[in-house]
Amino acid sequence: MRVGMMATAFAFVALAAVAGPLYEIRTPEAAQPWEKRAAKELGDYLARRVAGQFAVDGRGGVVLHVGDTPFAVSKGYISSRMPDEQWLVRSYGSDILLNGGGTRGALYAVFHFLEDVCGVRWWSPQEEFVPPASPLVLDRLNLSGRPAFRMRTLHRGMREPNAGDVAARLRLNGFARAGLGFGYRYGSPNGCHTFDHYLPADKYLKDHPEWYSCEAKTGKRRGGQHGGQLCLTNPEVREQMKKRLREFIEKDRADAKKRGIHPPTIYDISENDNWTYCACTNCVAAQERWNLSGLMVDFINDIASSVRDDYPDVIVNTFAYHGTEEPPKGGIVGADNVMVRLCDTQSNMAAGMFEPGNTRFRDFLEAWSKAVRHLSIWDYAITYTRELTGLPFPSEFHYADYFRECSVRGVFGFFWEHESPHKADMWELKYFLETKLMEDPMLDSDELIATFMREYYGPAGDHVLAYRRRLDAARRAHNGKVTWFPSLSEFDWIQPEDVAACQDILVAAERATGGREPFLSRVKRVRVGMDRLVCLRARSSGGTDAPEARDAAERLKAFWPVWMERYPKSGRRRASDELVAAIGIPPPKRFAGMRIHDFPAQLINPGSGVEKTVRIVDDPESEAGRAIQVDADGSHHYNLPYTIGLYDGGASRTVIKKTFPKPLSESGYAWYEIGKAKIPDSKKSYIWLTGTWQTSLSLKDKVELFGRTFTIYASVKFTGRKYRPGSDEPSRIWIDRVVLVEE
Numbered sequence: 001m002r003v004g005m006m007a008t009a010f011a012f013v014a015l016a017a018v019a020g021p022l023y024e025i026r027t028p029e030a031a032q033p034w035e036k037r038a039a040k041e042l043g044d045y046l047a048r049r050v051a052g053q054f055a056v057d058g059r060g061g062v063v064l065h066v067g068d069t070p071f072a073v074s075k076g077y078i079s080s081r082m083p084d085e086q087w088l089v090r091s092y093g094s095d096i097l098l099n100g101g102g103t104r105g106a107l108y109a110v111f112h113f114l115e116d117v118c119g120v121r122w123w124s125p126q127e128e129f130v131p132p133a134s135p136l137v138l139d140r141l142n143l144s145g146r147p148a149f150r151m152r153t154l155h156r157g158m159r160e161p162n163a164g165d166v167a168a169r170l171r172l173n174g175f176a177r178a179g180l181g182f183g184y185r186y187g188s189p190n191g192c193h194t195f196d197h198y199l200p201a202d203k204y205l206k207d208h209p210e211w212y213s214c215e216a217k218t219g220k221r222r223g224g225q226h227g228g229q230l231c232l233t234n235p236e237v238r239e240q241m242k243k244r245l246r247e248f249i250e251k252d253r254a255d256a257k258k259r260g261i262h263p264p265t266i267y268d269i270s271e272n273d274n275w276t277y278c279a280c281t282n283c284v285a286a287q288e289r290w291n292l293s294g295l296m297v298d299f300i301n302d303i304a305s306s307v308r309d310d311y312p313d314v315i316v317n318t319f320a321y322h323g324t325e326e327p328p329k330g331g332i333v334g335a336d337n338v339m340v341r342l343c344d345t346q347s348n349m350a351a352g353m354f355e356p357g358n359t360r361f362r363d364f365l366e367a368w369s370k371a372v373r374h375l376s377i378w379d380y381a382i383t384y385t386r387e388l389t390g391l392p393f394p395s396e397f398h399y400a401d402y403f404r405e406c407s408v409r410g411v412f413g414f415f416w417e418h419e420s421p422h423k424a425d426m427w428e429l430k431y432f433l434e435t436k437l438m439e440d441p442m443l444d445s446d447e448l449i450a451t452f453m454r455e456y457y458g459p460a461g462d463h464v465l466a467y468r469r470r471l472d473a474a475r476r477a478h479n480g481k482v483t484w485f486p487s488l489s490e491f492d493w494i495q496p497e498d499v500a501a502c503q504d505i506l507v508a509a510e511r512a513t514g515g516r517e518p519f520l521s522r523v524k525r526v527r528v529g530m531d532r533l534v535c536l537r538a539r540s541s542g543g544t545d546a547p548e549a550r551d552a553a554e555r556l557k558a559f560w561p562v563w564m565e566r567y568p569k570s571g572r573r574r575a576s577d578e579l580v581a582a583i584g585i586p587p588p589k590r591f592a593g594m595r596i597h598d599f600p601a602q603l604i605n606p607g608s609g610v611e612k613t614v615r616i617v618d619d620p621e622s623e624a625g626r627a628i629q630v631d632a633d634g635s636h637h638y639n640l641p642y643t644i645g646l647y648d649g650g651a652s653r654t655v656i657k658k659t660f661p662k663p664l665s666e667s668g669y670a671w672y673e674i675g676k677a678k679i680p681d682s683k684k685s686y687i688w689l690t691g692t693w694q695t696s697l698s699l700k701d702k703v704e705l706f707g708r709t710f711t712i713y714a715s716v717k718f719t720g721r722k723y724r725p726g727s728d729e730p731s732r733i734w735i736d737r738v739v740l741v742e743e
């Protein structure tokens with residue numbers, strides 16, 4: 001069957017009316033959804049790319065054969081006889097064969113043809129590049145390949161309607177859609193941390209405490225996603241898990257059949273997200289023999305063995321995470337249908353895995369690769385401290401080493417977390433490298449980076465590369481370390497002279513664009529990271545009046561919200577809008593000249609009633625301009641006296657609290673001194689600001705404050721009938737900032 005080139009027919013008729021069609025796309029008689037999709041992608045992009053002439057190997061009248069066409073069959077390249085995901089682009093005279101193995105090979109042939117031969121680029125769901133329509137004159141074609149890693153999943157944390165399409169074009173493969181050729185998916189009930197999905201503590205802990213982990217300190221049995229784990233040596237637990245796994249597989253297969261899709265083949269059985277592992281006598285004995293990770297492997301082996309005969313394609317997946325990251329000892333190995341997903345939570349993200357002091361993950365990778373046949377990786381490309389995501393750290397120069405080592409160790413695939421594309425450091429560059437190196441880790445990294453710089457930043461490419469090299473040199477010179485939940489001080493390796501040098505380079509980069517878009521905006525986006533570092537440092541040192549901090553704040557306010565418009569208005573983006581709004585707010589006059597940590601309303605957690613009873617609003621009475629506004633009539637928790645304090649979530653105790661029988665001022669804001677206290681060394685701690693404890697300043701990502709003593713203040717205003725005798729206005733509490741004053 002001929003695929004009609006309806007959309008393009010008019011275009012080339014106009015350009016080449018005498019010569020007839022420039023090219024034709026053919027698919028099999030009964031094309032599969034992925035073959036139809038591949039042909040459509042090819043047609044859509046060629047329509048934009050080709051004008052005037054299309055020739056291959058000296059001949060016009062090009063015919064592109066996509067999928068299991070009669071032409072492909074005649075040449076012996078059939079999807080069922082080629083290795084899964086292998087792809088081939090080969091010309092025979094003016095016929096071009098595009099096909100590959102399994103359900104994605106034909107798609108990959110088309111995408112490689114568009115990218116490698118036609119020059120199309122997919123930078124992100126927001127940006128692509130198609131060379132202007134022009135003649136396409138090609139030499140004889142003979143390209144082929146197969147992705148190095150089987151499973152290639154990248155989590156962006158944003159759901160643009162075209163995000164899956166772009167990922168598929170870049171040969172990522174975690175899809176449920178037939179048109180994208182399906183991919184590696186996790187079955188029910190969830191892709192990670194599934195112990196509590198299998199045996200919910202809420203449901204069973206009371207009647208079966210022995211199924212759950214025995215807490216070492218207290219001897220108490222504990223379960224739940226954040227409370228405990230399972231007892232891995234209890235035979236009843238293992239039988240329960242086997243029964244449920246079978247039920248999940250059956251349910252997924254029935255569901256897939258109904259929807260006409262491929263059923264998932266990977267089933268996750270992995271630990272809850274906490275550190276309370278079982279310390280019963282049997283578990284401790286097993287840990288001494290095999291390590292905690294070895295006991296986990298034994299547990300998963302047992303469960304996986306129960307489904308091997310009936311479901312030979314199913315792989316049971318577990319974590320090597322937190323307490324189980326350290327590889328097993330005592331010679332235990334994973335069964336053939338078991339996969340271990342090793343997480344990297346300890347590495348210095350700014351340094352390579354071969355640098356002294358940063359080899360832990362590489363050592364684990366080597367040991368785990370010997371312990372299991374299927375080893376996959378869960379890793380992180382950004383830092384997660386909320387306000388600090390996006391501060392610069394030059395990890396891109398180490399990516400090739402990383403993926404190459406994974407390839408050498410036979411890694412099966414990746415779950416790669418790379419969220420916050422609107423603010424993460426050099427997101428597009430790193431995404432480009434990740435997708436390229438997951439497919440072929442042997443590619444020349446310097447060349448990839450140079451290509452990206454040249455094509456994405458145009459005339460500013462050399463300057464942007466110089467900026468990144470300057471950062472990398474600073475990191476090496478000052479032995480910089482960046483962890484996945486860093487504090488602001490972890491970026492101290494970017495010293496003032498480095499900031500100045502980088503800003504100079506970035507000024508030159510902007511100038512080099514000559515104001516041309518999209519290059520100018522892309523360079524400005526690069527500068528966001530450095531400008532935010534300058535602003536955050538200024539705020540933590542009370543130096544927001546410094547000219548360089550004021551300039552950085554002005555640039556951010558002018559540019560960043562415009563850039564962010566292209567992203568969906570998700571929670572993450574809204575939170576970033578607030579970050580922009582918090583930039584450059586002058587420190588409170590009350591504390592002039594003191595060393596303070598200042599948290600305006602935008603950085604305070606309003607609480608779970610957001611937009612119903614709690615919201616962030618503009619308030620001209622506030623020195624900071626904005627405040628959290630709490631509707632106080634609906635709850636007795638907001639009655640006087642007003643109580644605020646500091647809670648240590650690690651030790652489950654109140655550190656300090658202060659009670660005010662009535663408002664401190666007749667009207668407007670007043671400073672409520674909570675008192676002097678040491679900030680607990682726990683990410684679960686917070687300063688609560690109303691009687692519900694909902695509105696609070698989380699200390700989770702403020703590691704640099706841990707263990708230090710401050711006098712804590714909140715700026716609060718009370719209005720309405722609960723607080724002001726004679727008022728018949730609605731009652732409201734307004735909180736516009738929290739300040740921690742250093743000794």
Ligand SMILES: [Zn+2]
Nearest residue numbers: 231278280283
């Ligand atoms: Zn136990």
